[in-house]
Amino acid sequence: MEQQSKRIAALDLIKGMSVIGMIIIHTLLIFANVKSQSETVIGSFIVFLGRGTSIFLICMGITFMTSSHQSLKSAVQRGGLLLVAAFFMNFMKFIVPVMFGFASDNFIQKYGWHAPIEQQYLYLELLGDILQLAGLSLLFIGFIRKYVKNKYGILAIGLFIALVSREVSGITIDYPVINYILDLLFSNDFPAYVYFPVFPWMSFIIIGMFFGKWYLELNYNAKQLFKNMLYAGLLFVALGAPLVFIYGEYHYNGFYHMGPGGVIYFAGWTLIFLWAIFTATSKIQENSFIRILKYCSRNLTSMYMIQWILISWGKGIFGYRQHGIGFVLLLIVLYMVLTFSVQFSLDLLKKKAIHGLSTDLNR
Template identity: 40%
Template sequence: MQTNNRILAIDFARGLSVVLMILVHTMLVYGDAATRNESVLGQVVHILGQGAPMFLVSMGISFVFSRKQSFRGSLKRGGIILLAGYTMNILKFIVPTLFFGGLPVPFVEAYGMTYGDPSNMVFFLLLGDILQLAGLTLILMAFIVRFSKSKYVPLVLALLIVMVSSELRGYRPGIVGLDYICDLLWGATYQVYFPMFPWSAFILIGLFFGMWFREKGSDQAFLFKSMLVVGLGLLTVGVLMCLYDFTYHFGDYYHLGPGGSLGLMGLNLVALWAVNLLTTHVKTNRAFKFLYYCSRNVTSLYITQWVLINWGMSVFGFWGHQGVVVLSLMLLFLLLSLSLVYLKNNYRTLLMSQKNPESLSKST
């Protein structure tokens, strides 16, 4: 099923991934150690929280059908997303520091910093998140598509990035500025959560499938069957590599080795195949429409939820809550994020309805 060049399974997956990320981020910021690491809620949220890779693969596929796929348009989009990432950092960290009495002491110390040190502001301003990864990878994809029409270029590049990530991880030449760029590329610390090596590989594998899909005349059955076959292969190889040497091949979630990257990539390709089964065989309903709405507003929702969650530390503290309270906060931040994005998208209509309610009723 395809509407207006959109693949509903991709929209579903992208919308679901941003909703799951809101739940995960709330847990990470507000849950105490026992809730995060030992409770059933914590385990379920951590499993569901593997939504970021699905979002990245979906992003790569969607790039092929973007209306702004021109070289200049792609570069502009990448730059805008990069700017959005650093603007989000200002809203998340700098605004609370200046206007809300500062970030909680345990939060700052969790990053290994001394509370009150002025250099903390620079650290948080430059913190690398999924938006920095997306912006930089969009720029990379602009060059790939500009100079090659072969679907195998992003595939080979993705596999190369996966294989060399652990070898490059943490390398810095010791030059101010250049060190930060290296951190964005293959950093080993938590100033950059999603370094391009290996995470850009997830977007590039999506680009490969998107180009293959277009090459096959937009055959969705072929696309998702191919995802299943390739995904199972990658998952098997990745699991075997991790069993051989878990420390090297997995490391930690944010700094995956080759086996962990391939396994997680394969798992998410299989998940996308399963999502397509769902959207193909289940009639569109309110839940589906809700996720499609979230997909259309994914960037706004992502920025809004992070800003609200960080600002909420001024009210609810950091790392101090258990099950029922954490669940309540998840629902609160989900509803607040959706409400603010809705108001942003519809404020002109709502404003007009306040000024002239009769005209609004006539239009409906």
């Protein structure tokens, strides 16, 4: 049981780091000018960190297999809630600034729109982000967890989704609602831009499920699990690198809509990174920073939504992609403070609500 708690702690640290990282990355992407993003060392490094989405997804797959909630019903319910949260976040990010007149003019101009942009509400509301990916994926992976008992069968499904991802990309029909679902699944760019289509991004979650299943079979031996991740990661990089660098047009095709070689290549580096983080943190004692990371991990979804909403609202104050790296670093500190402050406030309100309910029940 001690090994199990260490393993969970390692994943919590990684997910906590991803919360801190996404605030840094999103602040830079929204407020830094093109020169600061591409021609400064700090900006280029932060943009590079933004390619770490697969880390979160593989961790999601591992924890999905080891969670105490193992029913298909719980997976479907969680998926549905994430989809609701995704569209609520889009409403708060995009529609609210337009409704109340503090949307950034140069953000509107960047997309070639003319204020007022009420006619673009549908496009803004339906933008596909990682919450839509996670919600839809849960509707699928719940069935995989329930009915596929062999870990290599799980891995085969993940690799198959990556393999066919470029072939199914762009599937469309003439019914807008169904077409939007196909957009979220396969990315056909109608009616909105989907950053993380289920094909191929769900592959990373299922690869994580493979290692989660393996962890259970290893009787919670975290050290051996992460060693296996290292070996698998090296193999994946060796297989994926030639495909990406020689046949990149098909196998990579850009970060957001990569082909099978890109999935294998990025999964490989992600597994190596997870092993490195586990090795580096396995001996670290509990301290304030570790507790902050664990707090972020517990509140990952809500803090993801909070930071995106705050950063999007900030476009009306600070403008869109207008600032140098020095000012953006100050904004990163500001958004760190704001995100944690809002999360702490929500925790306090939740605690007061629970206390009030408990008091009423005891009367």
